[in-house]
Amino acid sequence: MTQNPVGRIIHINGWPGTGKLTVGRLLAKRLGARLIDNHTLLNPAEALFSRSDPLHASLRGQIRHAVFDHAARADPAESFVFTDALSDDADDAATFSWYSDPAAARGADLVAILFDCAPEENARRLVAPGRAEALKLTDTATLQRLRANHKLLRGLAERTVEIDTTGFSPEQTTARILADIGV
Numbered sequence: 535m536t537q538n539p540v541g542r543i544i545h546i547n548g549w550p551g552t553g554k555l556t557v558g559r560l561l562a563k564r565l566g567a568r569l570i571d572n573h574t575l576l577n578p579a580e581a582l583f584s585r586s587d588p589l590h591a592s593l594r595g596q597i598r599h600a601v602f603d604h605a606a607r608a609d610p611a612e613s614f615v616f617t618d619a620l621s622d623d624a625d626d627a628a629t630f631s632w633y634s635d636p637a638a639a640r641g642a643d644l645v646a647i648l649f650d651c652a653p654e655e656n657a658r659r660l661v662a663p664g665r666a667e668a669l670k671l672t673d674t675a676t677l678q679r680l681r682a683n684h685k686l687l688r689g690l691a692e693r694t695v696e697i698d699t700t701g702f703s704p705e706q707t708t709a710r711i712l713a714d715i716g717v
Contacts, residue, residue, distance in 0.1 A: 541613035542567070542715070543637040545630075547620050547687055548649030549680065550671040551660035553699045553707060554617040557649075560708040565717065567613035568605075573668060575601060580669045598632065606636045613642075621684035630690045645715055646691035649707075651700040653681060 544561065546554045555571045562569035575598050583590035605614055616633060620626035637644035651659070657674045666672050688694065695714045699707050 540641050540643065541609075541611050542643045542645060543613070543633060543640075544615045544645045544647060544711075544715075545633045545691070546615065546617045546647040546649060548699075549651075549656055549686065550619055550677060551656050551662075551665070552649040552651050553659070553704055554619075554649055556704040557699075557707045557711070558615045558617045560704055561711060562615040564708065564712060565613050565615070567615045568608075569615045569617075570601060570605070571617040572619060573670065577669045602632050602636060606639060610640050610642070620687040621680070622687050623684065626687050627690065630687060634690065644691050644693070646688075646694040647711055648686055648688060648694060648696045649699050650686060650696070651698060653678070655700045656681070 542565065544565075544567070546558055546561075548554050555573070558569050558571055561567070576594060578597055579590045579593040582593065608614075618629070620629055634644055636642070657677060660674055660677055661672055671677065688696075693715075695711060697707055697710055702710070
């Protein structure tokens, strides 16, 4: 009897501007995976409401629930690449369960990829053309506050790959991830 292959769930976490979406696209293509970046979940709420409006959080929650509910019902052989920017606070640690719970339920291999880069390089990338149009963070003062007041969420997956993307191209970063996960 042949068993169906089990998909992977790859969670790329990092500060805004560290290359998560660019690498996520390359990685999803190489793995034949579905890409769900954090802006897929965030931008509809951003388009309709300011972050201070309670309807913003409500809509984000509903979108997240619908997307993850449907991803959980996908063929078990389906792989997913998710991107996010989670810090070490209790709310973000709880958010990680949105990735770990479906991986456990599907019997999928969960790999946490952690991106960081030098603060100066991070600030340079943050103002790259196209970010504002994609409703991505472009305010370097906000990034500086995030980096000063928080640390990236680590250690919640059985398998974690940490990469400093400062000196790597997206292609080099993708190759490093593939090598680390044995592809």
